[in-house]
Amino acid sequence: MDTGRLVTPPIPATLDFDAAASLLWDVIVIGAGPAGASAAAQLAAAGRSVLLIERKAFPRYKVCGGCLNSHAVALLARRGIDAELRAAGARPLTALHLHSGGRRAVLALPPGLAITRATLDAVLVRAAIAAGCAFLPETTAGVEGEVTADAGRGVTLEQSGRTRVSARARVIVVAAGLGHQALREVASVHDVVAPHARVGVGTVAGPGVVTAGDGAVTLAVGTGGYVGVAAVEDGRVQLAAALDPAYLKASGGATAAVRGLLASARMTLAPDEGGLTWLGTVPLSRRVSAPVSHRIFVVGDAVGYVEPFTGEGMAWALAAADALVPVALAAIQTWDHRVERQWQLFCHTLVTRHQRRCRAVTRVLRYPAVAHLMVAALSRHPGLADVLMPGLTGNTTHEERA
Numbered sequence: 567m568d569t570g571r572l573v574t575p576p577i578p579a580t581l582d583f584d585a586a587a588s589l590l591w592d593v594i595v596i597g598a599g600p601a602g603a604s605a606a607a608q609l610a611a612a613g614r615s616v617l618l619i620e621r622k623a624f625p626r627y628k629v630c631g632g633c634l635n636s637h638a639v640a641l642l643a644r645r646g647i648d649a650e651l652r653a654a655g656a657r658p659l660t661a662l663h664l665h666s667g668g669r670r671a672v673l674a675l676p677p678g679l680a681i682t683r684a685t686l687d688a689v690l691v692r693a694a695i696a697a698g699c700a701f702l703p704e705t706t707a708g709v710e711g712e713v714t715a716d717a718g719r720g721v722t723l724e725q726s727g728r729t730r731v732s733a734r735a736r737v738i739v740v741a742a743g744l745g746h747q748a749l750r751e752v753a754s755v756h757d758v759v760a761p762h763a764r765v766g767v768g769t770v771a772g773p774g775v776v777t778a779g780d781g782a783v784t785l786a787v788g789t790g791g792y793v794g795v796a797a798v799e800d801g802r803v804q805l806a807a808a809l810d811p812a813y814l815k816a817s818g819g820a821t822a823a824v825r826g827l828l829a830s831a832r833m834t835l836a837p838d839e840g841g842l843t844w845l846g847t848v849p850l851s852r853r854v855s856a857p858v859s860h861r862i863f864v865v866g867d868a869v870g871y872v873e874p875f876t877g878e879g880m881a882w883a884l885a886a887a888d889a890l891v892p893v894a895l896a897a898i899q900t901w902d903h904r905v906e907r908q909w910q911l912f913c914h915t916l917v918t919r920h921q922r923r924c925r926a927v928t929r930v931l932r933y934p935a936v937a938h939l940m941v942a943a944l945s946r947h948p949g950l951a952d953v954l955m956p957g958l959t960g961n962t963t964h965e966e967r968a
Contacts, residue, residue, distance in 0.1 A: 579704075580702075581702065586700070590735070591734065592615045592735065592736050594617045594735035595609075595738075596748045598741075603618065605894070617735070618700065621707070621742075624691055628687070628845075629767065630804070632683065633680055634679045638678070639679055641888060656685075657797050658680075659675055659680050660674065660678075661674060661782040665786045666788070668830070670831070671942075680796040680798050704726070705725050707721050708722045708749075740864045740868050741868055756855050763852065769842050769843060770805075771802065771805060772801075775836050776834070778797035782796075786830055790816075821841075854870060866883040867879070869886070
């Protein structure tokens with residue numbers, strides 16, 4: 567896997583580990599992905615003291631399709647970040663090639679970008695640091711279960727070889743993604759995993775390992791799951807798949823499983839030098855039991871996640887970060903039931919609605935025969951794109967035999 571050749575050097579901590587416990591922070595953000603880094607940057611720019619904590623060293627590889635849809639690009643453009651992503655090698659996306667049952671539908675996409683998460687996350691974290699946010703990577707954080715009567719809530723911080731410390735903040739933002747353990751001590755919040763949830767696998771391959779359409783993301787749907795392919799910076803190719811666990815096991819591993827799905831799209835996965843190394847995820851379709859608790863807001867994939875398609879997951883994570891900022895600013899001043907209700911309402915109206923749309927498409931993609939009919943229908947009736955994939959595509963341009 568070509569994940570070692572990252573486009574940016576490692577991002578160091580901006581403060582000492584022990585120093586993090588010496589302050590009462592306005593906000594501690596756990597998780598430096600798109601939602602966490604975006605919220606941290608905007609809260610720091612508003613003049614608040616913000617500590618951004620990340621479990622991994624940054625930049626790091628992340629299982630992700632590498633797609634930013636037009637909504638995500640627009641949100642980043644408001645902060646001037648889209649130009650930096652293009653300068654870092656992000657590739658334009660204008661089409662979705664949807665393969666199923668030997669057919670291909672070519673769907674127009676509103677202009678988006680394809681970029682590895684390593685590059686995207688590094689750009690967003692550097693923007694947060696530039697806004698005045700303190701950054702502490704390679705640190706495991708867990709919200710303390712005990713609630714005290716003072717103005718803050720505790721977060722336990724751990725680093726390899728260091729004595730555990732406790733930091734405090736007026737507001738804690740948990741943006742730690744799938745399968746996080748940041749809330750394991752908080753009894754009022756827990757993960758709910760959907761039955762029959764698929765798992766994700768992903769890799770970044772070198773040039774020529776698989777052919778990716780110029781300006782397009784290819785989605786190959788078959789028995790057992792689907793795989794997305796998109797060209798990213800430096801000529802590399804991002805592959806990300808959502809697979810039934812039984813199919814993954816029966817295939818003998820991720821490479822064989824993905825190779826089989828690509829074959830249905832008449833695409834060949836050539837051997838990479840040294841082989842492909844895949845990273846996996848916990849079961850994908852999950853949600854949190856409550857998006858808010860005392861002095862805690864949950865945001866991004868940590869709120870709820872369904873199988874991804876063409877970057878809409880990152881779009882709503884960025885939108886959620888933007889929406890959180892005014893709520894968090896109010897909560898820093900006074901934590902009460904109004905701010906809790908605001909965040910609950912937002913998550914219900916935006917996140918739940920988004921998840922319902924994605925689950926509807928997911929159900930179709932779980933049945934190859936139905937997916938085949940959908941591909942045919944999309945070409946004959948362009949208006950169905952807005953019904954079947956709202957917010958994802960423009961009009962269908964044509965269908966052809968793969």
